[in-house]
Amino acid sequence: MCTKIVLIVGASGVGKDTLLKEIKKDLGKNFHFIKRYITRKPDKSEKNYYLADDAFELLKNNSFFLSTWSAHNNFYGIAKNSIKKGINIISISRSKIKDFENVFDNVYTINISVSKDELRNRLTLRARESKEEIEQRLNRTYKNIEAKNLIEFNNEGSLNNTSKSFLKLLNEFKNNKDKNENQIYRNS
Numbered sequence: 079m080c081t082k083i084v085l086i087v088g089a090s091g092v093g094k095d096t097l098l099k100e101i102k103k104d105l106g107k108n109f110h111f112i113k114r115y116i117t118r119k120p121d122k123s124e125k126n127y128y129l130a131d132d133a134f135e136l137l138k139n140n141s142f143f144l145s146t147w148s149a150h151n152n153f154y155g156i157a158k159n160s161i162k163k164g165i166n167i168i169s170i171s172r173s174k175i176k177d178f179e180n181v182f183d184n185v186y187t188i189n190i191s192v193s194k195d196e197l198r199n200r201l202t203l204r205a206r207e208s209k210e211e212i213e214q215r216l217n218r219t220y221k222n223i224e225a226k227n228l229i230e231f232n233n234e235g236s237l238n239n240t241s242k243s244f245l246k247l248l249n250e251f252k253n254n255k256d257k258n259e260n261q262i263y264r265n266s
Contacts, residue, residue, distance in 0.1 A: 115155040
């Protein structure tokens with residue numbers, strides 16, 4: 079099997095990690111969930127490698143990472159040696175899609191989204207930010223996502239329903255040789 083990269087992107091709070099955690103047990107051995115290196119404290123819904131800022135910087139300076147970015151005063155990275163044959167599922171910043179498209183032939187980007195009201199509710203429940211910080215986050219405007227193979231995925235609804243739809247979508251990467259056009263994936 080060839081190497082495929084499935085990038086998971088979307089605003090903080092749309093449920094990327096929750097979806098991935100929910101469907102992980104139902105995917106076969108050809109799927110690899112790539113752990114990120116992160117300099118913030120662990121979140122209960124994530125499984126990543128957590129580092130101090132200086133350790134992250136040391137790895138970055140020694141070309142350990144394929145891609146790095148910063149968000150909300152934290153650093154994130156994907157190790158070069160973490161990519162395997164098969165389908166690699168990686169949660170990254172939207173700004174880093176090209177890092178993967180420049181290295182790999184089979185890169186697909188899934189943009190997870192929810193409505194502004196739903197995002198406000200989720201960010202409030204998560205309780206990482208103040209009310210003012212949440213409103214600032216909600217009022218940000220984002221450029222269109224530039225990706226060769228972009229799939230939009232709406233993550234509103236019950237976790238049971240959205241995870242089934244997400245699982246179906248990911249299994250299509252195993253069953254299909256190539257997706258070569260932008261599309262919208264509707265939960266059904």
